[in-house]
Amino acid sequence: MIRVVLPPHLRTLARVRDEVTLEVPGGGPPTRAAVLDALEARYPMLRGTIRDHVTAQRRPFLRFFACTQDLTHEPEDAPLPAAVAAGAEPFLVIGAIAGG
Amino acid sequence: MSGVRVLVGTRKGAFILTADGKRSRWDVSGPHFAGWEIYHLKGSPADPDRLYASQTSGWFGQVIQRSCDGGKTWETPGGGVTTAPGQMPKGESNKFVYDASPPTGKPLTTHQWYDGTQHPWEFKRVWHLEPSLTDPDTVYAGVEDAALFRSSDGGTSWQELAGMRGHGTGPKWQPGAGGMCLHTILLDPRNPKRIYVAISAAGAFRTDDGGTTWRPINRGLHSQYIPEPTAEVGHCVHRIALHPSRPNVLFMQKHWDVMRSDDGGDSWREVSGNLPTDFGFVIDVHAHEPDTVYVVPIKSDAEHYPPDGKLRVFRSRKGGNEWEPLTKGLPQRDCYVNVLRDAMCVDALEPCGVYFGTTGGQVYASADGGDSWTPIVRDLPAVLSVEVQALP
Numbered sequence: 001m002i003r004v005v006l007p008p009h010l011r012t013l014a015r016v017r018d019e020v021t022l023e024v025p026g027g028g029p030p031t032r033a034a035v036l037d038a039l040e041a042r043y044p045m046l047r048g049t050i051r052d053h054v055t056a057q058r059r060p061f062l063r064f065f066a067c068t069q070d071l072t073h074e075p076e077d078a079p080l081p082a083a084v085a086a087g088a089e090p091f092l093v094i095g096a097i098a099g100g
Numbered sequence: 101m102s103g104v105r106v107l108v109g110t111r112k113g114a115f116i117l118t119a120d121g122k123r124s125r126w127d128v129s130g131p132h133f134a135g136w137e138i139y140h141l142k143g144s145p146a147d148p149d150r151l152y153a154s155q156t157s158g159w160f161g162q163v164i165q166r167s168c169d170g171g172k173t174w175e176t177p178g179g180g181v182t183t184a185p186g187q188m189p190k191g192e193s194n195k196f197v198y199d200a201s202p203p204t205g206k207p208l209t210t211h212q213w214y215d216g217t218q219h220p221w222e223f224k225r226v227w228h229l230e231p232s233l234t235d236p237d238t239v240y241a242g243v244e245d246a247a248l249f250r251s252s253d254g255g256t257s258w259q260e261l262a263g264m265r266g267h268g269t270g271p272k273w274q275p276g277a278g279g280m281c282l283h284t285i286l287l288d289p290r291n292p293k294r295i296y297v298a299i300s301a302a303g304a305f306r307t308d309d310g311g312t313t314w315r316p317i318n319r320g321l322h323s324q325y326i327p328e329p330t331a332e333v334g335h336c337v338h339r340i341a342l343h344p345s346r347p348n349v350l351f352m353q354k355h356w357d358v359m360r361s362d363d364g365g366d367s368w369r370e371v372s373g374n375l376p377t378d379f380g381f382v383i384d385v386h387a388h389e390p391d392t393v394y395v396v397p398i399k400s401d402a403e404h405y406p407p408d409g410k411l412r413v414f415r416s417r418k419g420g421n422e423w424e425p426l427t428k429g430l431p432q433r434d435c436y437v438n439v440l441r442d443a444m445c446v447d448a449l450e451p452c453g454v455y456f457g458t459t460g461g462q463v464y465a466s467a468d469g470g471d472s473w474t475p476i477v478r479d480l481p482a483v484l485s486v487e488v489q490a491l492p
Contacts, residue, residue: 009135009160015181044191045179049160053195061159095159 002035003090010093014043019090029079032064032071035091050093061096104447105170105489106455107151108463109138112481114153116171123453123467126476132174133165140228140442140485147236148489152255154226162225164193164255178256192257196223196241196249199262208266211245212274221245228442230285242282246273246299250311261311264297269316269333273302276336283441289344296350296365301336304352306365317365321354338381339441343390351393351420353383358395360420371420376407382444386469387452391419394454394470396439405436413456415470429473430464437462442485449490457483
């Protein structure tokens with residue numbers, strides 16, 4: 001199971017209080033793209049809020065962290081850290097600190 | 101009528117204000133969608149419990165919300181949590197994709213940019229939601245960058261009325277300071293094939309075939325801020341209003357100038373008359389008197405607040421030209437708020453109620469056609485839109 005932590009506004013939109021846990025299909029180590037695919041399949045209301053509907057590009061003010069690393073600019077099909085794959089550490093979707 | 105429900109969109113959430121028919125004691129619920137910008141929310145004329153809301157964020161983009169119980173509960177249409185194996189809701193209620201396919205019109209991908217070059221159309225947000233007059237599941241969305249979308253499944257999916265953007269003048273449109281938004285959608289109650297829309301900064305447009313083909317309706321507009329002041333398009337129309345009993349008569353608040361058309365927009369004439377300034381954003385028509393019109397003059401395009409620090413609604417009972425200030429209950433000193441284009445409305449009770457919201461967070465109500473005003477709330481986030489429903 002992959003653990004995903006969403007920013008507060010997306011937790012409200014998805015109607016979840018805490019982190020979510022996801023089964024990520026596929027045989028190999030999970031990737032960012034596979035995790036987000038699984039997240040959007042489970043919570044369709046999140047489609048378009050993290051990645052653009054058409055281009056599937058990350059929305060500009062969001063970043064992806066895990067295991068104290070910024071994975072935002074890693075390839076979307078790169079394997080996530082082993083601790084994330086094992087469920088020991090969460091995959092974090094972070095909203096930029098901006099605005100008031 | 102048993103009461104009214106006022107739907108308020110703000111920079112930080114939505115609020116629902118309710119009162120009985122006297123409109124003197126109000127209950128306030130909210131914030132709904134706390135922390136999000138709510139550009140607009142509006143109820144279906146065919147089912148007052150059906151509401152639609154445009155929820156947006158610089159971080160997370162566009163979300164469409166729908167309520168089937170008058171705003172007590174909300175859902176993202178077609179986007180509920182997947183609970184069964186193989187179940188795969190589309191989650192496309194916030195998917196607004198411009199249609200550039202040849203069958204629906206000439207592919208159109210660019211418009212005029214600030215530097216004179218052509219720029220790709222990019223979806224940013226929904227400014228205005230206009231539910232059908234007859235079908236609660238049909239709703240129109242005016243979006244930035246300017247285009248018109250329609251949903252016929254209760255907001256679950258959206259299709260562009262591509263003839264609007266692709267009728268020919270689109271490459272000449274350019275964004276105003278607030279963005280290139282389609283902000284006004286008027287459905288003709290007597291002719292279901294006729295729709296009026298307005299775009300900043302392109303102008304007003306009309307379809308007479310239900311949205312397939314469109315044409316500009318800007319003859320008579322005069323705008324000093326464009327190279328050719330009487331051009332076919334390029335005018336910064338801020339808002340248009342009509343009275344349901346006389347839908348061929350339109351009133352327009354333009355960037356500067358208050359205008360009137362008596363022929364469905366084919367031609368316009370100025371009716372600013374004795375207004376202290378003819379700049380402003382809102383305009384609306386009394387629910388029972390088709391020639392009674394309301395505006396809130398704003399000092400100028402450089403100073404977006406009322407002249408002299410006095411918040412005044414101006415009313416014409418003669419369809420324009422002759423205006424009287426309405427000040428009772430409104431601040432008459434040190435007031436420097438703005439009233440944005442979607443932030444005024446009228447109810448159909450007797451006497452007619454008039455409402456408007458300010459960027460200072462006040463929502464004012466008049467239960468006597470504008471003669472006197474009372475703040476329903478004073479300290480909301482900046483108000484973006486105000487709509488009212490008369491409840492059975």
